[in-house]
Amino acid sequence: MAIIISWILFGVAAAIAASNKGRDGFRWFFLGVLFGPFGLLFALLLKPLAEPAPAGARTNAGRKCPFCAETIKAEAKLCRFCGRDLPPNPAIATAAASDAAESAAIKTKVNKWERRWRRMLGH
Numbered sequence: 278m279a280i281i282i283s284w285i286l287f288g289v290a291a292a293i294a295a296s297n298k299g300r301d302g303f304r305w306f307f308l309g310v311l312f313g314p315f316g317l318l319f320a321l322l323l324k325p326l327a328e329p330a331p332a333g334a335r336t337n338a339g340r341k342c343p344f345c346a347e348t349i350k351a352e353a354k355l356c357r358f359c360g361r362d363l364p365p366n367p368a369i370a371t372a373a374a375s376d377a378a379e380s381a382a383i384k385t386k387v388n389k390w391e392r393r394w395r396r397m398l399g400h
């Protein structure tokens with residue numbers, strides 16, 4: 278019994294590892310159950326489908342003040358060199374929008390999984 282449970286855990290771990298890399302988690306769940314630790318190992322060795330942008334890199338970069346051309350922080354609303362008000366940074370607005378899109382995509386993925394499980398369980 279313990280072996281069955283640990284095999285299912287390998288399936289779940291493989292599914293999580295695969296879906297973190299943009300793969301089909303459901304398929305990898307079965308591969309993990311079938312191959313146990315080997316399935317998990319393969320899922321961990323999978324190459325990510327899309328290279329995720331390193332967190333922080335997109336907002337931590339400096340930008341140029343349009344008035345005095347000094348390099349200031351991307352989040353700055355006021356230039357520390359010339360003291361002028363700055364227009365909102367378009368890079369930050371884009372980052373916020375892509376975060377929203379990302380969480381919407383995760384929600385869709387969760388819903389898909391839930392429907393699949395319900396179908397499997399006969400609900």
Ligand SMILES: [Zn+2]
Pocket residue numbers: 342343344345346347356357358359360361
């Ligand atoms: Zn300035």
